Amino acid sequence: MEQLLWALFTMVLGVAGCAGYFYGSNALLDRIYPANAAARHAGLSAAQISTNINKSNAIRPWLFLGPALLLLTAFLIYPVIDSLRLSLYDADKESFLGLGNYVWLLGDSGFHESIFNNALWLIVVPSAATFFGLIIAALTDRIWWGNIAKSLIFMPMAISFVGASVIWKFVYDYRAEGQEQIGILNAIVVFLGGEPQAWITVPFWNNFFLMIILIWIQTGFAMVILSAALRGIPEETIEAAVIDGANPLQIFFKIMIPQIWGTIAVVWTTITILVLKVFDIVFALTNAQWSTQVLANLMFDWMFRGGGHSGRGAAIAVIIMVLVIPIMVWNIRRANAEMRGH
Amino acid sequence: MAATGSRAPLTWAVHLATLFLVAIWVLPTLGLFVSSVRDKDQISVSGWWTALTTSTQNKIFRAPGADGQVQRGDVFVITGDVLEGGPGVVSNFGISSRDPQAFQSGESAVLRDGSALTVKSDGTFEIVSSEEITKARGQRIFYQATSPPRFTFDNYRNVIAAENLGRSFINSLTVTIPATVIPILIAAFAAYALAWMEFPGRALLIAVVVGLLVVPLQMSLIPLLTKYNEIGAFFGVPAKTYLGIWLAHTGFGLPLAIYLLRNYIAGLPREIMESARVDGATDFEIFMKIILPLSFPALASFAIFQFLWVWNDLLVAIVFLGAGDSELVLTGRLNNLLGMRGGQWDILAASAFITILVPLLVFFGLQRYLVRGLLAGSVKGG
Numbered sequence: 089m090e091q092l093l094w095a096l097f098t099m100v101l102g103v104a105g106c107a108g109y110f111y112g113s114n115a116l117l118d119r120i121y122p123a124n125a126a127a128r129h130a131g132l133s134a135a136q137i138s139t140n141i142n143k144s145n146a147i148r149p150w151l152f153l154g155p156a157l158l159l160l161t162a163f164l165i166y167p168v169i170d171s172l173r174l175s176l177y178d179a180d181k182e183s184f185l186g187l188g189n190y191v192w193l194l195g196d197s198g199f200h201e202s203i204f205n206n207a208l209w210l211i212v213v214p215s216a217a218t219f220f221g222l223i224i225a226a227l228t229d230r231i232w233w234g235n236i237a238k239s240l241i242f243m244p245m246a247i248s249f250v251g252a253s254v255i256w257k258f259v260y261d262y263r264a265e266g267q268e269q270i271g272i273l274n275a276i277v278v279f280l281g282g283e284p285q286a287w288i289t290v291p292f293w294n295n296f297f298l299m300i301i302l303i304w305i306q307t308g309f310a311m312v313i314l315s316a317a318l319r320g321i322p323e324e325t326i327e328a329a330v331i332d333g334a335n336p337l338q339i340f341f342k343i344m345i346p347q348i349w350g351t352i353a354v355v356w357t358t359i360t361i362l363v364l365k366v367f368d369i370v371f372a373l374t375n376a377q378w379s380t381q382v383l384a385n386l387m388f389d390w391m392f393r394g395g396g397h398s399g400r401g402a403a404i405a406v407i408i409m410v411l412v413i414p415i416m417v418w419n420i421r422r423a424n425a426e427m428r429g430h
Numbered sequence: 431m432a433a434t435g436s437r438a439p440l441t442w443a444v445h446l447a448t449l450f451l452v453a454i455w456v457l458p459t460l461g462l463f464v465s466s467v468r469d470k471d472q473i474s475v476s477g478w479w480t481a482l483t484t485s486t487q488n489k490i491f492r493a494p495g496a497d498g499q500v501q502r503g504d505v506f507v508i509t510g511d512v513l514e515g516g517p518g519v520v521s522n523f524g525i526s527s528r529d530p531q532a533f534q535s536g537e538s539a540v541l542r543d544g545s546a547l548t549v550k551s552d553g554t555f556e557i558v559s560s561e562e563i564t565k566a567r568g569q570r571i572f573y574q575a576t577s578p579p580r581f582t583f584d585n586y587r588n589v590i591a592a593e594n595l596g597r598s599f600i601n602s603l604t605v606t607i608p609a610t611v612i613p614i615l616i617a618a619f620a621a622y623a624l625a626w627m628e629f630p631g632r633a634l635l636i637a638v639v640v641g642l643l644v645v646p647l648q649m650s651l652i653p654l655l656t657k658y659n660e661i662g663a664f665f666g667v668p669a670k671t672y673l674g675i676w677l678a679h680t681g682f683g684l685p686l687a688i689y690l691l692r693n694y695i696a697g698l699p700r701e702i703m704e705s706a707r708v709d710g711a712t713d714f715e716i717f718m719k720i721i722l723p724l725s726f727p728a729l730a731s732f733a734i735f736q737f738l739w740v741w742n743d744l745l746v747a748i749v750f751l752g753a754g755d756s757e758l759v760l761t762g763r764l765n766n767l768l769g770m771r772g773g774q775w776d777i778l779a780a781s782a783f784i785t786i787l788v789p790l791l792v793f794f795g796l797q798r799y800l801v802r803g804l805l806a807g808s809v810k811g812g
Contacts, residue, residue, distance in 0.1 A: 091600060091601075091604050091672075092600055092603055092604055094604070094672075095603070095604040095605075095607050095608055095672065096607065096608075098608050098672075098673070098676065099607055099608040099611050099612065102608060102611070102612040102676075103611060103612065103615060106612070106615045106616055107615060110615075110619055110714070111714070114712070114713075114714040118712070145627075145628075146629065148623075148627065148713055148714075149623040149627040149628075149629040149632075150629070152619040152620060152622060152623035152627070152713075152717075153619070153620045153623045153624075153635070155616045155619075155620075156616050156617060156619070156620035156684055156688060157620075159616065159677070159680060159681045159684055160638075160639075160642060160681065160684055160685070162681060163650060163654065163677070163678060163680075163681025163682060163684075164642050164645055164649075164650060164681060164682070164685070165642075166653065167649055167650035167651075167652075167653040167654050168645060168649045168650070170652075170653035170656075171649045171650075171652060171653055174652060174653065181656075220451070223451075224448070224451055227444050227447055227448045227451070228448060230441075230444050231441075231444055231445055231448060234448075237448050237451075237452045239794075239797065240452050240455060240456050241451065241452060241455045242793075242797070242801075243455075243456075243459070243790070243793060243794075244455070244459070245738075245793070245800075246738055246742075246786070246789040246790055246792065246793035247459075247742070247786045247789065247790070248741070248742030248743075248744070248761050248764075248785065248786065248789070249742065249744065249761075250742075250744055250761045250764050250765050250768070250785070251742070251761070251764065251782050251785050251786040253768065254462065254764060254768060254778055254779075254781075254782040255458045255459055255461075255462045255782065256458055257768070257778075258458070258461060258462050258465065258775060258778075258779070259458050259461065261775075268475060268476055268477070269477065270473070270474065270475075270476065270477050270478070270775070271477075272457065272458075272461060272477065272478075272479065275477050275479075304455065304458070307455075309804065312801055312804055312805070313804060313805065316805050336440065361644045364646065365646050365647065365648065367648075367744075367745055368744045368745065368761075368765075371744070371765070372744075372764075372765050372768055373768075375769075384646075384648055387648050388648075388745070391651060391652060398652050398656070401651075401652055402652050404648075405646065405648040405649045405651070405652070406649070408646045408648055408649070409645065409646055409648075409649050412644050412645070412646060415644060416640075416641050416644045416645075419640050419641070419643065419644065420637045420640045420641055423636065423637070423640045424633070424636075424637065427633070427636065
């Protein structure tokens with residue numbers, strides 16, 4: 089409880105500190121380069137006031153940006169550069185190995201397994217989540233209880249990966265044959281006459297059972313965004329198609345989908361980035377046993393297990409980063425294009 | 431004519447398909463929730479979908495031995511209750527594992543030493559012997575009992591007390607509240623500068639923020655942890671502190687905050703700002719008096735994102751706060767329980783629900799802002 093009070097106190101202090109900084113630094117700037125009514129009263133000439141305005145206009149943006157830039161540099165930009173450097177060094181962070189860690193990665197079976205599994209995740213999860221999101225968005229737009237349905241499908245978004253892992257582990261729960269199954273998946277399998285399986289221990293296929301969890305979480309995100317995009321389609325295009333005698337399926341695939349390709353791409357790439365970073369689900373459910381290793385978990389392993397090897401860990405982080413870069417470039421281009429459009 | 435004819439079945443198909451998908455999405459959560467309020471013994475013997483029906487269990491009870499006998503007239507009697515006061519109805523019982531349901535409740539069975547055992551349907555039993563009972567070890571009674579559905583909050587009470595979940599709950603709140611609130615003002619000022627102030631390098635900075643949006647957290651872990659350790663050692667303080675994790679979450683949340691808020695603030699009408707500037711307002715005044723109040727929806731969206739992200743985070747918490755018993759946050763605790771108490775669904779289900787309760791409340795209460803924020807971040811609303 090005391091700890092919570094400390095947290096609240098820090099929060100108030102932090103906010104007050106920020107407010108104080110912004111207020112104080114601005115007041116200081118106005119005092120050094122006075123340009124307001126007070127300056128006029130003080131008898132400054134118009135030319136002086138206008139240089140003051142120019143100077144303070146050049147400085148003020150940096151006052152506004154200062155704390156944010158400082159934090160971004162300390163917590164994201166510096167670590168990225170330092171990770172690049174560390175990936176070239178041995179575990180002691182001092183002996184230079186060149187590309188040694190990367191060469192080692194190429195021969196490591198754990199890395200091969202991770203790359204293979206990550207490729208599976210990258211193919212399956214974004215496409216499945218986008219697909220289901222699109223289908224559900226299209227379905228729920230046509231019925232009166234659509235918003236309730238959307239809300240329920242969106243809900244997993246609020247659940248942590250660990251929480252979701254527990255929820256699904258219960259779905260996959262396995263009891264030996266003959267016992268009553270308490271996991272719903274095995275209960276259905278037995279009901280249909282099949283044999284119960286310990287789903288998350290079956291190599292290769294278990295990857296898909298883990299992926300289902302992420303698809304379950306991310307479909308809501310895809311649905312929300314695609315549903316907004318579907319609503320943004322001009323009515324006339326659909327009416328014209330109806331008049332031309334197109335059936336609902338044709339309208340959906342030939343008129344609506346082509347108009348929202350841009351949004352589909354955004355959803356796809358956003359989920360792709362999330363997939364590259366996926367860690368919690370594998371960590372919580374299998375901890376990479378039964379051939380379920382992925383890059384983010386492998387990185388965590390090398391960081392902490394058995395004393396840790398910062399060089400190898402950093403090298404894996406760099407690999408994840410390299411995989412993200414194409415999407416990053418695409419995002420920046422898109423943002424730039426949008427800004428010019430304004 | 432043809433159109434209306436084909437429309438009706440299609441509408442039905444849409445309703446059914448949606449219902450089916452919603453069911454798939456909701457059932458996993460529902461199942462765990464139902465289990466979390468079921469009786470501990472029932473969770474492990476029957477599926478949660480049978481929670482409302484009467485369940486049948488086969489159990490063994492050991493009657494008291496010779497010590498428990500009482501003399502009643504010229505016979506010796508041992509009495510007791512196989513259900514031990516619990517609810518349920520005994521339908522069958524038996525005296526050997528080979529045939530555990532040999533007798534119906536109310537019948538009496540003859541034991542090897544000649545005494546007679548009767549088990550009634552309410553669970554009470556009587557062993558009647560004409561001679562004094564000498565066996566110290568009591569008779570095993572096999573029985574089949576049907577028990578009515580039972581719902582209880584015992585599981586929740588257990589985990590809060592015994593598994594230290596209360597402690598973790600406080601830790602999660604401690605991490606989340608400052609880490610959600612502190613970035614807001616910092617990001618809002620930066621967003622205003624990037625949206626409405628002219629300065630060299632602005633386009634580049636925006637590009638940097640967009641780029642940082644997708645930088646994997648994994649890149650930050652090793653360098654930051656090294657720095658934290660160095661700083662901790664330098665000042666002689668522990669490296670893993672709440673201050674450290676607040677700052678880390680603030681830094682990690684800033685790109686999204688700046689991006690969302692910049693998009694929103696850039697979309698505000700230029701005239702408002704220009705008329706204020708004509709009236710002699712400075713950038714600082716414009717920001718505090720006009721921009722900040724107008725940006726409330728965007729601030730709320732970001733706050734919800736950041737809250738959900740920090741509360742649900744596992745990686746940053748175990749790296750920067752540690753995995754010791756007193757510093758575990760809820761996600762870390764749940765992860766530990768998943769490892770240690772793999773099959774104990776009474777504990778896991780209740781713990782899982784405690785960890786997802788707050789985010790679910792936030793989600794259902796503030797969904798509007800969450801959706802708006804998502805749209806602003808991805809499709810670029812407006």
